[in-house]
Amino acid sequence: MLIYTAKRLIVALLVALTISLISFGLLFLSGDPATTIAGESADDAAIQAIRVQYGFDRPIHEQYFAWVGRALQGDFGTSFYFKVPVTHLIFERLPVTLGLGLSAILFAIILSIPLGVLAARYPNSMIDRLALTMSVMGQALPSFWFALLLIMVFSFMYPLLPPSGSESWVHFIMPTIVLGYYATPAIMRLTRTGMLEVLGADYIRTARAKGLKPRTVLFKHALRNAIIPVVSLSAVQLGFMLGGSIVVETIFALHGTGYLAWESIRRYDLPTVQAILLVFSLIYIVLTFLADLLNAWLDPRIRVG
Amino acid sequence: MTATTTSAIPPVLETRDLHCTFQVRQGMFKPKKPLHAVNGVSLKVNKGDVLGLVGESGCGKSTFARILLGLQAPTSGDVRIDGQATTAFTRKQIARRIQPIFQDPYSSLNPRKTIGTIITLPLSVHGVGDPSEWRGKVERMMDLCGLPKRVYDSYPNQLSGGQRQRVAIARALVMQPEVVICDEPTSALDVSVQSQILNLLQDLRGELGLTYVLISHNLAVVEHMATSVAVMYLGRIVEQSDTDTLFRAPKHPYTEALLASVLTPEPGKGVPDAQLGATFPNPINPPSGCTFHTRCPKVMDVCRQVAPRPLSVDGSSVECHLHDAQRNAA
Amino acid sequence: MAALLEVENLRVDIPLAAGTLHAVRGISFQVERGETLCIVGESGCGKSLTSLSIMDLLPPKAIRSADKLAFDGIDLSRVGQSQMSDIRGDRMAMIFQEPMTSLNPAYTIGNQLEEALLRHRKVSRKEARDRAIHLLEKVGITAAASRLGQYPHQLSGGLRQRVMIAMALMCGPELILADEPTTALDVTIQAQILHLMIELQKEFGMGMILITHDLGIVARVADKVAVMYAGQIVESGTVNEVFENPMHPYTQGLLRCIPVPGKTQRGAHLGSIPGIVPSLIGDIQGCAFRNRCGYAFEDCTRVDVPLTEIAPGRGYRCLLSAEQCIENAKEVA
Amino acid sequence: MAAITIPAAEDIVGPTPGQRLRKRILGHRGVMIGAVILGFILLVALLAPLLAPHDPYAQSLGNRLVPPVWTDAGSWEHPLGTDGLGRDYLSRLMYGAQISLFIGFATALISGIIGTVMGVAAGYFGGRVDLVVTFLITCRLSMPVILVSLAVVAMLGNSLTIVVTVLGVLLWDRYAVVMRSATMQVRSLDYVAAASAAGCSTWRILVSEILPNVMNPLIVVATLEVAHAVLLEAALSFLGLGVQPPLPSWGLMISEGKDYLLFEAWLITIPGVCLFALLLAINLLGDGVRDVTAPENRS
Amino acid sequence: GKADDTLNIAWDVEVPNVNMYFDTSRNGVIIAHHVWDGLVWRDPASGEFKPLIASSWNIVDDKTIEVEIRKGVKFHNGATLTADDVVYTYNYLARPDNGILNRNYTSWIEKAEKVGDNKVRITAKSTNPLILLYMVEIGIYPQKYYEEVGPEGMGLKPVGTGPYKITSVDPGKRLEFEAFADYYDSPKGKAKIKKIVQRTIPEMNTQVVELASGRLDWIWRVAQDQADRLEKTGRVQVINANTMRVGYLHLNAVGGPEDSPLRKLKVRQAINHAINLEGIVKNLVRGSSQVIHSACYPEQFGCTDDVQKYPYDPAKAKQLLAEAGYPNGFTTAFYAYRDRAQNEAMMSDLAAVGIKAELRYGQYAATRDALRKGEVPIASLTWGSNSIPDVDAILPVFFGGLPDDMSKDEEVQGWLQAARSTLDQEKRKELYKKALQKIAAQAYWVPTWTYTTNYAISNDLDFKPTADEIPRFWTASWK
Numbered sequence A: 001m002l003i004y005t006a007k008r009l010i011v012a013l014l015v016a017l018t019i020s021l022i023s024f025g026l027l028f029l030s031g032d033p034a035t036t037i038a039g040e041s042a043d044d045a046a047i048q049a050i051r052v053q054y055g056f057d058r059p060i061h062e063q064y065f066a067w068v069g070r071a072l073q074g075d076f077g078t079s080f081y082f083k084v085p086v087t088h089l090i091f092e093r094l095p096v097t098l099g100l101g102l103s104a105i106l107f108a109i110i111l112s113i114p115l116g117v118l119a120a121r122y123p124n125s126m127i128d129r130l131a132l133t134m135s136v137m138g139q140a141l142p143s144f145w146f147a148l149l150l151i152m153v154f155s156f157m158y159p160l161l162p163p164s165g166s167e168s169w170v171h172f173i174m175p176t177i178v179l180g181y182y183a184t185p186a187i188m189r190l191t192r193t194g195m196l197e198v199l200g201a202d203y204i205r206t207a208r209a210k211g212l213k214p215r216t217v218l219f220k221h222a223l224r225n226a227i228i229p230v231v232s233l234s235a236v237q238l239g240f241m242l243g244g245s246i247v248v249e250t251i252f253a254l255h256g257t258g259y260l261a262w263e264s265i266r267r268y269d270l271p272t273v274q275a276i277l278l279v280f281s282l283i284y285i286v287l288t289f290l291a292d293l294l295n296a297w298l299d300p301r302i303r304v305g
Numbered sequence B: 001m002t003a004t005t006t007s008a009i010p011p012v013l014e015t016r017d018l019h020c021t022f023q024v025r026q027g028m029f030k031p032k033k034p035l036h037a038v039n040g041v042s043l044k045v046n047k048g049d050v051l052g053l054v055g056e057s058g059c060g061k062s063t064f065a066r067i068l069l070g071l072q073a074p075t076s077g078d079v080r081i082d083g084q085a086t087t088a089f090t091r092k093q094i095a096r097r098i099q100p101i102f103q104d105p106y107s108s109l110n111p112r113k114t115i116g117t118i119i120t121l122p123l124s125v126h127g128v129g130d131p132s133e134w135r136g137k138v139e140r141m142m143d144l145c146g147l148p149k150r151v152y153d154s155y156p157n158q159l160s161g162g163q164r165q166r167v168a169i170a171r172a173l174v175m176q177p178e179v180v181i182c183d184e185p186t187s188a189l190d191v192s193v194q195s196q197i198l199n200l201l202q203d204l205r206g207e208l209g210l211t212y213v214l215i216s217h218n219l220a221v222v223e224h225m226a227t228s229v230a231v232m233y234l235g236r237i238v239e240q241s242d243t244d245t246l247f248r249a250p251k252h253p254y255t256e257a258l259l260a261s262v263l264t265p266e267p268g269k270g271v272p273d274a275q276l277g278a279t280f281p282n283p284i285n286p287p288s289g290c291t292f293h294t295r296c297p298k299v300m301d302v303c304r305q306v307a308p309r310p311l312s313v314d315g316s317s318v319e320c321h322l323h324d325a326q327r328n329a330a
Numbered sequence C: 001m002a003a004l005l006e007v008e009n010l011r012v013d014i015p016l017a018a019g020t021l022h023a024v025r026g027i028s029f030q031v032e033r034g035e036t037l038c039i040v041g042e043s044g045c046g047k048s049l050t051s052l053s054i055m056d057l058l059p060p061k062a063i064r065s066a067d068k069l070a071f072d073g074i075d076l077s078r079v080g081q082s083q084m085s086d087i088r089g090d091r092m093a094m095i096f097q098e099p100m101t102s103l104n105p106a107y108t109i110g111n112q113l114e115e116a117l118l119r120h121r122k123v124s125r126k127e128a129r130d131r132a133i134h135l136l137e138k139v140g141i142t143a144a145a146s147r148l149g150q151y152p153h154q155l156s157g158g159l160r161q162r163v164m165i166a167m168a169l170m171c172g173p174e175l176i177l178a179d180e181p182t183t184a185l186d187v188t189i190q191a192q193i194l195h196l197m198i199e200l201q202k203e204f205g206m207g208m209i210l211i212t213h214d215l216g217i218v219a220r221v222a223d224k225v226a227v228m229y230a231g232q233i234v235e236s237g238t239v240n241e242v243f244e245n246p247m248h249p250y251t252q253g254l255l256r257c258i259p260v261p262g263k264t265q266r267g268a269h270l271g272s273i274p275g276i277v278p279s280l281i282g283d284i285q286g287c288a289f290r291n292r293c294g295y296a297f298e299d300c301t302r303v304d305v306p307l308t309e310i311a312p313g314r315g316y317r318c319l320l321s322a323e324q325c326i327e328n329a330k331e332v333a
Numbered sequence D: 001m002a003a004i005t006i007p008a009a010e011d012i013v014g015p016t017p018g019q020r021l022r023k024r025i026l027g028h029r030g031v032m033i034g035a036v037i038l039g040f041i042l043l044v045a046l047l048a049p050l051l052a053p054h055d056p057y058a059q060s061l062g063n064r065l066v067p068p069v070w071t072d073a074g075s076w077e078h079p080l081g082t083d084g085l086g087r088d089y090l091s092r093l094m095y096g097a098q099i100s101l102f103i104g105f106a107t108a109l110i111s112g113i114i115g116t117v118m119g120v121a122a123g124y125f126g127g128r129v130d131l132v133v134t135f136l137i138t139c140r141l142s143m144p145v146i147l148v149s150l151a152v153v154a155m156l157g158n159s160l161t162i163v164v165t166v167l168g169v170l171l172w173d174r175y176a177v178v179m180r181s182a183t184m185q186v187r188s189l190d191y192v193a194a195a196s197a198a199g200c201s202t203w204r205i206l207v208s209e210i211l212p213n214v215m216n217p218l219i220v221v222a223t224l225e226v227a228h229a230v231l232l233e234a235a236l237s238f239l240g241l242g243v244q245p246p247l248p249s250w251g252l253m254i255s256e257g258k259d260y261l262l263f264e265a266w267l268i269t270i271p272g273v274c275l276f277a278l279l280l281a282i283n284l285l286g287d288g289v290r291d292v293t294a295p296e297n298r299s
Numbered sequence E: 001g002k003a004d005d006t007l008n009i010a011w012d013v014e015v016p017n018v019n020m021y022f023d024t025s026r027n028g029v030i031i032a033h034h035v036w037d038g039l040v041w042r043d044p045a046s047g048e049f050k051p052l053i054a055s056s057w058n059i060v061d062d063k064t065i066e067v068e069i070r071k072g073v074k075f076h077n078g079a080t081l082t083a084d085d086v087v088y089t090y091n092y093l094a095r096p097d098n099g100i101l102n103r104n105y106t107s108w109i110e111k112a113e114k115v116g117d118n119k120v121r122i123t124a125k126s127t128n129p130l131i132l133l134y135m136v137e138i139g140i141y142p143q144k145y146y147e148e149v150g151p152e153g154m155g156l157k158p159v160g161t162g163p164y165k166i167t168s169v170d171p172g173k174r175l176e177f178e179a180f181a182d183y184y185d186s187p188k189g190k191a192k193i194k195k196i197v198q199r200t201i202p203e204m205n206t207q208v209v210e211l212a213s214g215r216l217d218w219i220w221r222v223a224q225d226q227a228d229r230l231e232k233t234g235r236v237q238v239i240n241a242n243t244m245r246v247g248y249l250h251l252n253a254v255g256g257p258e259d260s261p262l263r264k265l266k267v268r269q270a271i272n273h274a275i276n277l278e279g280i281v282k283n284l285v286r287g288s289s290q291v292i293h294s295a296c297y298p299e300q301f302g303c304t305d306d307v308q309k310y311p312y313d314p315a316k317a318k319q320l321l322a323e324a325g326y327p328n329g330f331t332t333a334f335y336a337y338r339d340r341a342q343n344e345a346m347m348s349d350l351a352a353v354g355i356k357a358e359l360r361y362g363q364y365a366a367t368r369d370a371l372r373k374g375e376v377p378i379a380s381l382t383w384g385s386n387s388i389p390d391v392d393a394i395l396p397v398f399f400g401g402l403p404d405d406m407s408k409d410e411e412v413q414g415w416l417q418a419a420r421s422t423l424d425q426e427k428r429k430e431l432y433k434k435a436l437q438k439i440a441a442q443a444y445w446v447p448t449w450t451y452t453t454n455y456a457i458s459n460d461l462d463f464k465p466t467a468d469e470i471p472r473f474w475t476a477s478w479k
């Protein structure tokens, strides 16, 4: 267990290092960030001063090592745009994104697992078809378009929900739906195929042969096994939602990390972009690690080797 | 190390102190541990012989077969063909001499290829003769294996299990190898088909002068087909001798138990109790001393500590302390 | 007293895209308490479906029908789902072929054993646990108490099959159905398990249906034998009758196929049955074995072959006369 | 009552795999619906120069924001109306199909090649290769595609080539994952061992034994990745970093129509519905192919 | 809303920093005007300079100005403003290492000294006609507080003397302002609305929806089409107001490869003739926007229309192209960073005469980076002159030899330099005219149109926009 955790940690570190290299590589592509920092009406002297101040005049590898060194101490530098420490900026906005991600994954899970179970329990029935249709439609619905339609209908035509802001939970309803529906098809399908597979397994027949009630068979014996891959998938989907949050947060003006990322990209606020990229990948790694642990806990074949 | 007589002609196939160790993980959180799948096997097969290899599931039979075929590199020890170590050969050269027949006729044929292409494959790999002759060659081989010409352009899933196994045999034999390794060639088939395949193997052996290594857990089949038999337990050959001797006078308690467990279709004989423990030991943590001691009905103190050495007893080779004792007494 | 299990004209049909698959085509047999019936036959001949249809565990699309399907006088084709599940696992239990996959990997052995008893009897967990330990010991598992906390994947195949047997015995059933309980096991373990099953069956006086494709097992275990071919019973009788005087060409063929150490001459040709089992999709007429049969004649194509009873419980399904059959058997032997 | 003829011993058991596949495809509703919609869109895209009533780039500033024909103010001159620059919306939509489809297929091709090579290599060689590929997959998965592609496009500038390249270089993960496990599975089968025992070279085994047998999952992934690429391009364009105007990609059209969301909603609903239909069709097709080629359906 | 006396406003970009010297964005300027008063004030209506923190001023010479500090001016934190604060602020801005961004307001400062209890002398580095204008923009910081908290503290808890004080800063997300009760009797006047809440809402549609539903009272930069429709709903008022921002196509007359077509005068003139500015302004830009012909905002001091004009004439354009050796036109990159539709319209006009323009649509900074490297043949840009009503805020930037001067015309540079170093307004006008005429004759630019801004505000609100794109909320009130 300890060795395993250590190994995962090393992999995580390597991944983080690779990501940091990639994100730092963006600096190469971006040309001279000094002009960006200086703003619209800055003159040459100001730009030169900034260049020296931020160390853009030094060789790129030196800049990289300096950056990594600081990043290891949790210092991602200062935002070009806000002129405040990036760490501060990200941690201030992360709760919104994580909250949104969690509520979205919850929404997806609550919708898709029961649907998946029902669809598997009654294959080819109305409910199965419905679930399948929903999932195919869901996959095909561009989230930005869906978001705009929701705003059009529920904020403009029938002003029921606020289209922007993050003041109360009401503000999170539409973003949650938009972010969550996209994960629903995948989770539902996995639940369904998992359940179908498990329901066809020999041990389900054994359970039925013992005379157990159908409910016990379904929930105790089948769901428990079918749910295991769903756990990993949910974690992966939650990771994907970090990416999805960029679009959703922008449209709904939620001041989370996704929106920060998008704006920072547009503003060439490279320290922020780099840090967000890194934080997102770390979150993803942590999530998959947690999912593996949860899986191990759920699956005795892994837990007690 | 074997008891068979050493003649001037080297055995067509020989292994010397063959080892194969895998590193396996037991659980996600555990480090890898070594598993000695083949643990020091020395065997000789003479030309024209049928060596039967029996043993429990997981004792290393298939791994041994894969090493013979050059599909798996041994950790140590070597395989010799006609007295030459296979390390000197390329895989292609080994392929010309040794060919396999696998257990499962469903997974041993590429579902995307026609029967003709499958059987032609070895010819085209080795660039034998002119491609225009291949079809004739293949059809002759199909005929020999009892496959109608019609199936030349069929796909495997259009054939029955027995027919597929015939295809596998035709593929193995089309290059006319010296040795054929049959890894449980009939255990996936129904009895009525099994006998057809066994008959075919017998006929081909006579016709093409083949040497077989026949892996099976069905002792009746081994006794019917083999000229000599090796019994494997946890990666080691615990007893080896010619078929008659082995079936008449088994020397190792495990062989005895195996023989006792054979259920012939003779009503009224009841089911014998082999008196073995229920569990095959975990190959990752093999028992100390004689690996069989945990299940042996005749276990002695020495068995728990000292691993037995191969002994030659009445023309058989055996690894068992019972026979040391006899020897000492004598 | 009526037989423990009476089956008359049991049929199982499975509708498929290509037509209806007549997997079991009207089979009849009886099992008495304390008696072992072996059903033997080639792969796909309908053995498993027969046993599953008795337990009412058929796959959802399969359709079962029978003139009579009575367990201890209870008409199983009449009882509802819940009553059936009351009987299942309590008075009638089943052991499956695949010990590796027939136990739920997510729960401990103990949990799965106790569950069977807790479902059918008003007992405490403690009592269920005691019974589980008792039965595990009975099936030859040492350190039974500590095994209860283990998960299936920690046990070897032989042990799992023993656990399956113990599980089937939890409620003390009157009838046990065992579908190829040893096929996946090594020969030595197979012998042990069969030995165990016979002993337990004797001890508890259970009726047993044992399904296998291995004639060796049949010969050693059975009281009565039913040979199945293509969804029908082609021959039935006591074990001695069938093995000593096989009547049906198929039974005869099967017996000739297997080498018997000491009897079959080493290296000699084995007998064989050419050809393969026919497809059972669509309407079937005539004898299903005719294409593989050396004695087939015109009528075999046209006439549906009835089961000829030559003695109570002894019958065969062939148009040839009994004398002819016996003659054939000798000819080859 | 027709008596079955019981097949003779050596009779071939069934139709060829190709025939069975065809039958299953024709019998699968999802595949058929998907194929019809996709076929229609493909046809429109290919024939856009012939079918489009106007030049998709021709502006007519006096003719801006003409509503579609079904509204009171609409006319048959512009069946779907005009956009903010007075360009004929129907024509733009037709050319937009070209662009969106091109992006989908080109991206899927690039990423397909990268991912398949990586996945097959990892699955076949195992060991270190597998370790490296798995690591690369982890790295790739841990970076949100949209974030990275936005950043790269923002730095490099947006153009069709850049978008296709960036997406192609990013979207190989699913191929790699699926091909890796499919290859592992096939690799352990006896026919690969048989080919190896017959003396086939590694290359030959990969090409003639492994690849044909991992084709089905590959096709499924490729189909779904086409949809994924189309969707991502649309999202990039929507955020203003996709293809460059005046190219009419559907995502860009939605983005341009966004400014008119509240009052000229058709400007986003029409391309949105088209995009939805395209994605639906591809997904239906992909799912259908998965169903049709699933092992449990083969037998 | 009116009910809670809170003005809810939304901007589409995040405010990077409320510390006014660390934010060059438009919003920064707006905040500065509300929170910090400068020494003088320029009445947006009359254009006259009026005393603000300085109760009077005296221009000593070309480079020196002396100001008298008003008494009783209070900072938001309760401290009283003194001459020391003024001296401190100006000297702080003059320091080269202060790290501030707003150098174009401040780079002229040489030093400030206290020359009496309430008197401060400010010295410029060189003659500068715009000192007063710049002084308007320079807010006075409290010395003690600023030394204590530094730039970062000022960004989170700003303290100024303006009509509104900031009560809460949620960086980038939300700002809350409150009318400053102790505001002195300033010519700007006291704030009428008690509270202002600013939120960042990037999506324009969302802003409109929020406005329509009453959760916002004030938004701006509404697209013209949307503004028209919005007005028709009657749910809000829409005001179209001029701004000082002008658009132009920059034509690279000197950079790029040797054979760059744009190096040819006729080609540049052809481009000028090819674009139907009237049509675009009439149909697309609309509002009160007008077409311009010279490189400045018409109402800026020094701006003149008396230059060579290039009426829309595609035939002439084609002819010029042919004369320049491009009878079939050519292909060129076309950089732009905003107003996609307008730029596409111009590109379409160019295409009509054979110039195939490929759009490179990117961020402003990226565009300007490329521009400065001399790589850009045509760029569509805008300039807001920092709201300074004098061509000195535009011409020297692009033609005076600074980094953004891409035409490198030494003659023009000379005139602009001369104009800068004299205080004689007539002479300046003359020089600027010369420069503008040459710029037009050489067709370095295609001046396009003036920008307008659409404000959409709640029906309850009384709000008057000004041309300098600085909304003054302290003058707003509820109806």
Ligand SMILES: Nc1ncnc2c1ncn2[C@@H]1O[C@H](COP(=O)(O)OP(=O)(O)OP(=O)(O)O)[C@@H](O)[C@H]1O
Binding pocket: B022, B023, B024, B035, B037, B055, B056, B057, B058, B059, B060, B061, B062, B063, B064, B283
């Ligand atoms: N590639 C491998 N990696 C790790 N362990 C392996 C590998 N191949 C085989 N083993 C292990 O080596 C041992 C011997 O396996 P092998 O397949 O040779 O047994 P076998 O005698 O053929 O069994 P069976 O009768 O079931 O076919 C088993 O414990 C198996 O789990």
Ligand SMILES: Nc1ncnc2c1ncn2[C@@H]1O[C@H](COP(=O)(O)OP(=O)(O)OP(=O)(O)O)[C@@H](O)[C@H]1O
Binding pocket: C014, C021, C023, C041, C042, C043, C044, C045, C046, C047, C048, C049, C050, C059, C213
């Ligand atoms: N769920 C099902 N759907 C379709 N056909 C089925 C199903 N289950 C069984 N069959 C078919 O019914 C026939 C009888 O099956 P059954 O499982 O009873 O055979 P069996 O005699 O037990 O064979 P084996 O020895 O292989 O276990 C076979 O042809 C099989 O293919």
Ligand SMILES: [Mg+2]
Binding pocket: B061, B062, B063, B183
């Ligand atoms: Mg094996």
Ligand SMILES: [Mg+2]
Binding pocket: C047, C048, C049, C179
């Ligand atoms: Mg079965």
